[in-house]
Amino acid sequence: MLKYVILFLILFSSIGIIKAQNDTLRIIVIGAHPDDCDLDAGGTAALFANMGHAVKFVSVTNGDAGHQEQGGGMLAKRRIAEAQEAGRRLGVTYEVLDHHDGELLPTLPIRLEIIRKIREWNADVVIAPRPNDYHPDHRYTGVLVQDAAYMVGVPNVAPDTPPLQKNPVFLYSQDGFQRPNPFRPDIVVDITETFDQKVAALDAHESQVYEWLPWIGGFADEVPQDTTERKKWLAENRKGSISPEARKSLEKWYGQERAAQVQQAEAFEICEYGTQPSEEEIKRLFPMLENQ
Numbered sequence: 001m002l003k004y005v006i007l008f009l010i011l012f013s014s015i016g017i018i019k020a021q022n023d024t025l026r027i028i029v030i031g032a033h034p035d036d037c038d039l040d041a042g043g044t045a046a047l048f049a050n051m052g053h054a055v056k057f058v059s060v061t062n063g064d065a066g067h068q069e070q071g072g073g074m075l076a077k078r079r080i081a082e083a084q085e086a087g088r089r090l091g092v093t094y095e096v097l098d099h100h101d102g103e104l105l106p107t108l109p110i111r112l113e114i115i116r117k118i119r120e121w122n123a124d125v126v127i128a129p130r131p132n133d134y135h136p137d138h139r140y141t142g143v144l145v146q147d148a149a150y151m152v153g154v155p156n157v158a159p160d161t162p163p164l165q166k167n168p169v170f171l172y173s174q175d176g177f178q179r180p181n182p183f184r185p186d187i188v189v190d191i192t193e194t195f196d197q198k199v200a201a202l203d204a205h206e207s208q209v210y211e212w213l214p215w216i217g218g219f220a221d222e223v224p225q226d227t228t229e230r231k232k233w234l235a236e237n238r239k240g241s242i243s244p245e246a247r248k249s250l251e252k253w254y255g256q257e258r259a260a261q262v263q264q265a266e267a268f269e270i271c272e273y274g275t276q277p278s279e280e281e282i283k284r285l286f287p288m289l290e291n292q
């Protein structure tokens with residue numbers, strides 16, 4: 001009898017696990033540098049993770065050029081550690097690929113690597129920059145992900161990694177560039193409740209948010225020395241404004257009343273490659289839009 005009870009329990013619990021796996025959304029965010037994913041989608045990632053969904057951040061370069069005093073392997077090591085800590089604070093997996101910062105090109109080997117990463121994660125949604133950014137590494141990350149958008153389903157390409165059964169939805173993260181066309185906020189996520197978590201993740205990238213970016217931006221003297229004060233400064237510094245177009249999109253997804261209360265948001269544009277989602281499908285892939 002006991003044998004049957006145990007058998008039943010094993011069967012029952014494995015059905016539970018399978019069901020949980022089926023309900024879990026799988027998101028992969030691909031950025032050029034260790035901190036780009038956090039900047040582009042940190043608040044959205046935290047919302048997904050807090051709901052029990054699986055999020056992975058991939059930095060295509062190791063960030064070994066992003067500092068005014070340090071560089072090379074030592075800097076890459078420091079940035080990998082910062083990325084791991086940021087991932088821990090957001091509840092996401094963070095992987096840093098070993099390509100030099102500032103020298104990224106959209107080569108075939110890296111395209112195949114990106115295809116494998118998207119397949120291995122079995123992604124439902126892929127988020128990456130648009131290929132018209134000011135920074136060549138950002139631009140080519142955009143190109144690499146675009147180049148992978150169809151190939152993830154082609155079995156003869158990177159045949160060592162099984163192709164995806166369903167092409168993911170590919171999204172661009174927000175930018176302010178106007179040419180050849182301005183960014184279109186198709187999906188805008190209210191991140192007011194996870195903004196502090198996003199700031200905590202950015203705070204982990206010390207070499208960037210408190211050292212390199214203020215130095216290259218010419219505002220290094222504004223950064224407070226005290227760790228509590230500098231985090232407060234970072235939060236102020238990273239508050240984004242919501243454009244009228246983004247506000248309109250928020251109204252579409254959340255309704256007018258809730259949209260008016262949104263203080264912080266992250267926006268995404270649907271890429272023409274990959275699966276073209278219906279409104280229904282977008283609501284399934286972004287369940288936080290339904291939380292009204």
Ligand SMILES: [Zn+2]
Nearest residue numbers: 032033036138
């Ligand atoms: Zn970057």
